[in-house]
Amino acid sequence: MVEVKVFGVWASPFSRRVEIALNLKGVEYEYIEEDIANKSPLLLQYNPVHKKVPVILHKGKPLAESAVILEYIDETWKSNPILPQDPFGRAMARFWVKFIDEKCNPALWKALWSEENDRKEAVEEACEHLKTLENELKDKKFFGGENIGIVDIAANFIGLWVGVIEEASGYAVKFFTEEKFPILHKWSNEFLNCDVVKEKLPAREQLIALFGARFAASS
Ligand SMILES: N[C@@H](CCC(=O)N[C@@H](CS)C(=O)NCC(=O)O)C(=O)O
Structure with missing residues (x-):
């Protein structure tokens, strides 16, 4: 089973942030393209507060907001850190x-x-x-x-x-x-x-x- 899923929109710089960070860390993921005009029930379930992409699903837990997700990725997968150590x-x-x-x-x-x-x-x-x-x-x-x-x-x-x-x-x-x-x-x-x-x-x-x-x- 794929551990990580990303709900995104291809033209969104916010979704692309998450994909770049996962790529940098060498983390494999399944990508799910959303239709912003017709949001999927899963997106609404995983990001009920903002109802926006990107959302990352890791081990069944959803997380929204690209800047938050980037920090989560950095803390979860330690190789190639994207935040300074100090x-x-x-x-x-x-x-x-x-x-x-x-x-x-x-x-x-x-x-x-x-x-x-x-x-x-x-x-x-x-x-x-x-x-x-x-x-x-x-x-x-x-x-x-x-x-x-x-x-x-x-x-x-x-x-x-x-x-x-x-x-x-x-x-x-x-x-x-x-x-x-x-x-x-x-x-x-x-x-x-x-x-x-x-x-x-x-x-x-x-x-x-x-x-x-x-x-x-x-x-
Ligand atoms: N602050 C959010 C912004 C995300 C965002 O604006 N996503 C847009 C796509 S570029 C979206 O999902 N829009 C849907 C909507 O506004 O209903 C983040 O950093 O993740």
Whole structure:
């Protein structure tokens, strides 16, 4: 019997976080694709509070919220740690994951999907958060140092999705440029080139088709 199951959605950066972490640890799992428009009874049973993917089921116990799941994975499978070992380093990693989830990603999403009238302000806010992340990254290869860590995995939306959505918009929205954010672009290339990451990300063209259709429908 498979010990681990993941309920996800293929285009979700949150589900992909969980898959990357499991892949990094070499943990095999069964993947169950959910339909967000028609959630399965199992998803609703396993995540009755948020009713969202991802959910991980380990030894029959369900767990939701990608950042929580990432920590659980790290504590359960010890190889290739994604959190630092020292308390301060662990706390700082959690700080940055929280920043990404609560500040950066919502601002990026807003900027990417903003109406033309609100775009300037939304883009400014998103850029401010991206600059903050650049200052944190500085000359490190990954947020975790030499190896991929929890912050890198949590930042996967910046690594792949932001550029994809800009391209899908026909570059009507474009702020995440290499000129403005050279450090994050370098990081993004390193991140996307890692086998454990590459193997668990959706195909760029598939994402572009999905978001391109959304732009077409919204205009
Ligand atoms: N904070 C959650 C966010 C997960 C999330 O937003 N999942 C989306 C897919 S990308 C979802 O399941 N949406 C369904 C809904 O909102 O009803 C996490 O980190 O796991």
